[in-house]
Amino acid sequence: MKARLAILVAVSALTAAAPALAHHSFAAEFDGQKPFRITGSLVKVEWTNPHIYFYVDVKDESGAIVKWTLSAGSPGALSRRGFKKGDLKFGDTIVVDGYLARDGSHTMDARRVTLADGRVVSGASAGDGGPGAETQVPAR
């Protein structure tokens, strides 16, 4: 438990040192009362500003594939946190913790990503007013 805390603290230090800024408020799109976890296979990555998007196939209870769209911070911010585009490999099984979109779509803000190698990385768009963003950004 302490060990996990150490990683979280390290990730927080990263995000505090490396703010980037979203171009819309977290709460304009996502529901802060709907945290959610998905575990699935990575099928596509779009490493674009001001947000990266990645797409994950998740099997539902019936075995059918549900396609999820996951939004994260900007490439520059993620790179500074040690989260490189090469860390996301097609076919990898990743765990994504975040908040569901308010519109009920299979869209989620990826606040925390557990990569296939076990690393835990913050995906948050700093400064968007989302959970944890206050420690990452300041100036909005």
Place this chain on the structure above:
Amino acid sequence: MTNNLRVRMLATVITLGASLFSTGAGAQELTAVDNKSAKPRPAPRTADGHPDLSGYWKGTRDTVPGGNIAKDLPGLKLPLTPAGEAALQHNLTATIDPEALCIIGGIPRHNASGLPFEVLQGSKKVAFLYFYSYYRLIPTDGRKHTEDPDPSFFGEEVGKWEGDALVVDSIGFKDEKVWIDENANPHSDALHVVERWTRPDMDHIHVHTTIEDLKFYTRPFTYERTWVLGKPDEQLQEYSCSENNVDREHLGFGPGPIRPDGTRGYLNPAPLPPLPAPAAPPKK
């Protein structure tokens, strides 16, 4: 080596890695800490004697609440007229953040933004350059406002020097698809903005803004802010808003809840699930 020790070492490596990334030229920060020095360096001047405002300017943690044009007003309360209150309610309940739809934020919203900007000063024109490849060009050649300017997001801007201050007077604004700040506060086409830009020393730029819009606000009000000079190798980065704007299909109206401290977001968001258990080490 115990698992605990391994994980602690990994955490240390991640943190050290962050410091390395954050100082690299290719990984610039978008905000700065304002280390107010005891001996400020004097502001540079151009050949014609004016302070040179040119530079890459970054916001700081001292601007609170960020993105809120009422930052300097008691109780963060804007002096809205009934029409202004109705416009605010419309923005909150029936409009998507125009910037998130890749529409120019304009003035004064860009002055409340968290993103850096760059100034390039010439003898007859000053250029303000923004992320998303937006810009405004402010003539300082003595011209006056035109009689009937075409509405625009930055307005019709006329600059002049008053001592060491660049005074930018803007009228002729659009009244649709605009928020005056990140909190969805409104402005009308009657908006009149006067910005007084100064560079008190080498490392700071300051704006004092007077915002007048008698359709939506009962009286003029002010907004002030200071930015910090970026490092010599920092400059605006390419930021293509409409390249891949997946979010636009999922955005709701307004900025979402506004907290009592004037920032945007949920007061008590539900916590994320606990971290997943680490994978078991392979058996030998």
